[in-house]
Amino acid sequence: MVTVYFLSSNPHKLKEVRSILAEFGIEVVPLKGKKVEIQSSDLREIISYAAEVAAEEHEVRPIILEDSGFFVHALGGFPGPYSRYVYDTIGVGGVLKLMEGVEDRRAHFECAAACVCPDNTIEVEVGKVYGKVAEEPRGDKGFGFDPIFIPEGYDKTFAELGDDVKKKISHRALALRKLAEKVIARVRYPG
């Protein structure tokens, strides 16, 4: 059993990450502390900076941390890396209002996940899931913009589909799975 420390204050994310990494035999322990997020339109840049700060502030290894965003194509990628702030201010209703009368409803979720490895190198992997913005919010599972995102190949929102589907196809699952393979390799065969 490999143990990793997950730096996040979001219990929804912890639950998802636990469920994704359990399949690799990885045990996830929450790590308390501040995740320093810079302003950038690039999630990879945001999580790399956060990982460097985490590496300085914590002694345990490996540390995993992630940042995700909801990118609406017709809105220039908005809300993107600021999805949490936008969710807390104008909310799902605000994004739907911005999309009123807009034909191009393409959107994607993106996750950048980083690992501070036992040898202090930092690995970053990105996962994306494409789909479209729903006409109205549906479903009560998940969190954030899940109720208005319909992934490609489905006719239900993430909030209707729930964890069993998200665990397979979500941006977070894709990024963490790539990372998990690297982490396991590093822990088992260090150096």
Added chain:
Amino acid sequence: MVTVYFLSSNPHKLKEVRSILAEFGIEVVPLKGKKVEIQSSDLREIISYAAEVAAEEHEVRPIILEDSGFFVHALGGFPGPYSRYVYDTIGVGGVLKLMEGVEDRRAHFECAAACVCPDNTIEVEVGKVYGKVAEEPRGDKGFGFDPIFIPEGYDKTFAELGDDVKKKISHRALALRKLAEKVIARVRYPG
């Protein structure tokens, strides 16, 4: 003549800051480098962090840097600290769309300005200007959300009023004036 170094990549801001500080006999020299902006709903927190990083990365003193945002009250403060990103993605039109049918049009601009002083202490001052969101964009002076902000006591937008008025009443002018008084005191009577 006192000289300060202004860390910013925005030529509009440099012009405004020059004009504001000229009245104090302060010469403003642009300082090249990255301003590290963290994600936070509090401009004071953002600029304090940026100032600490700037203090480590640059040897010149005093360094001045600022961060500003446009806060729409009915939208929970949105776009706030992320005004630049929101301007670049959904733009002025997006904010007006969010305000369609909204009666409470109160808004304010806020600026947090920091100075890394010659003795390496960091001073932060905040300036705010209250007003309302215009029904449509007007004027071609200024930048960002200036065309849709009507300050209290006026019936024109910041983009119609231009630099002569902004220099007197703007959030940036208020914050920098407070800071200028401190900077001059520190430079003239160090310690």
